Amino acid sequence: MTEKPAPKSHTKEFSDIQKLSLAEIRQGITEIDDQLIDLLAKRRDFSRSVxxxxxxxxxxxxxxxxxKELLDILIAKGAAKGLAPHYITRLFHTIIEDSVILQGQFLQNHSNPGLLDGGNKTVAVLGGKxxxxxLxxxxxxxGQQATYEAFDSFEGILNSVQSGENEFGVLPIENTTSGGITEVYDLLLHSELSIIGEVSQSINHCLLGQKTTTLETVKQVIAHPEARKQCHHWLGKQQGIxxxxxxxxxxxxxxxxxxxSGTIAAIGGEQSADAFGLKVITRDITNLAENATRFLVVTKxxxxxxxxxxxxxxxxxxxxxxxxxLAEVLLVFRDARLPLTxxxxxxxxxxPWEQMFYIDFEGNIDDPTVIQSLEDIRDICNFIKILGSYPAEQIKPTRVSPTEYYRGQD
Known part of the structure; x- marks a missing residue:
């Protein structure tokens, strides 16, 4: 049997590490992980200072x-240590994204004193824990103190925020599998609340049931309408359910x-099973592997x-x-270079046959270009309502130099 070659390494200490026992090696990895945590926290402190x-x-x-310059340098340094460009790129894209979010939160808190800092926040959500x-x-x-109140309808969430019972409401607006949540669009049209944020939540549906329940014993599956839409391929294959x-x-x-009875199961996330004393009967029942829902955060x-x-x-x-x-409206956005999302x-x-259009675009309501564009759109439209400006959640990764990226793969 041919002996496997030792892993490639650029550190002088590698030969010494090979002499350690497995327990000693694991202890060494733990110590390095602790150092990484400390360094990441220290890097965050520098990001706040920025x-x-x-x-x-x-x-x-x-x-x-x-x-880009930073990533190019890091890729080159990583290559010198035997670290693949894609590994360095993925790692530092995450670190850079965290820094951007952290800085954005600081600037937002500075622009809106008291909105999202200090004190307990009361938040209305659909369904609760x-x-x-x-989630x-x-x-x-x-990172903030918050109390969550459960409601059984989107309208109930909006009403609780409008009445002052809760400060914030969180509402799903669209899903990558089932599309827009039409009821929420219709409610926003008549609401006086403003959108102040967005957040995306990965959705990986599972079939959950009692500890003794199996797929063979299930006769009924309970699901929210959106969850049913997102899992209808799997549900369609189940006989007698x-x-x-x-x-x-x-x-x-x-x-x-x-x-x-052991005959009832529910569609939900694996992370929610323990909270209800349930087990996962079947994983990954969503139509698409990449499934996420975008939520809006609203307040008065x-x-x-x-x-x-x-x-x-x-x-x-x-x-x-x-x-x-509608084409005229879209031309206004194009000419102002305001990308529609x-x-x-x-x-x-x-x-009958008349439509409302819900539009998200990249731009700030206080920016002169946006102000002028919306004035131009008012001249074209019968009706316009501004739902709010809010920080964009998605952070586009910085492109790295192809020369640096592929240099380490030669």
Whole structure:
């Protein structure tokens, strides 16, 4: 049997490491991991200092030329240590993204004192603990004190925020598999609340049930309507199983947890199973492997988005039935170089064949170009409503130099 060659290494200590026992090697890895955590925390402190420095000179959070130069240098240094370019790129894209988010949060808190810093936040979510809305809200308010109140309808969430019962509401707006959440679009049209944020939540549906429940014993699956849409391929292949709809994923999980017959299961996330004392019966039942839902965060008071932060604005327009009017609106965005990230149509109740259009675009409501563009659109449209400007969640990775990227692979 041919002996496997030792792993390639560029460190002088590698031959010494090979002499250690497995327990000693693992201890060494743990110590290095601890050092990495300390260094990442220290790097975050420097990122905060960068944000403070940028307050005075109004520099944008992102300097992609600086990021590109940094990545090129790091790829070259990594190659000299035997580290593949894709490994260095993925690692530092994540680190850079964290730095950009951290700086953006600091600048936003500075522009909106008291909005998202200090004090306990009350947040209305659909379904409560175990629901995807709850997980998305926890992600958005990470690091802050927050109390979450469960509601069984989107309208209930909006009403609670409008009445002041809760400060914030978190609502799903679109999914990569099932598309737009039409009920939320319709409710936003009549709401006086403002969008102040967005957050994406990865959705990996599983079939969950009691500890003794198996796929063979399941007779009924309980699911939120959106979850059913996102899993309809898998559900369509199951013989003898009916589907019952629930108001939220959390309600579906509660009903499965109350089952004593072993015949009821629910669709939900694996991370929610323990909270309800359930087990995973079947994993990965979503139609598409890459499945995510985008959520909006709403509140009563519009926020100011720092001009240093990448920003989106959401609006609703109605163009009537004038031929070419929507095309005219789109030309305004094109001529102003304001990229659209979403365009969705909804019928207007009581006006057959007329449509409302929900538009998300990259731009800040306080930017002169956006102000002028919206004025131009007002001249074209019968109706326009601004839902809010908010920091864009998605951070586009900086492109690295192909020369540096492939140099380490020769």
């Amino acid at each position: 944000a403070i420095n940028k307050l005075g000179d109004f520099k944008p959070v992102r300097d992609q030329q600086r990021e 175990g629901a995807y809305s709850y 998305a809200a926890q992600k958005y308010f990470d 009916s589907v019952k709809l629930s108001s939220s994923t959390a309600e579906a999980l509660r009903l499965a947890a109350d089952d004593t 008071k519009p926020q100011i988005v720092s001009p240093q932060v990448a920003c989106k604005t959401s609006v609703i327009i109605s163009t009537g039935q004038k031929p070419g009017s 979403k365009l969705e149509s909804r019928p207007i109740v009581g006006k």
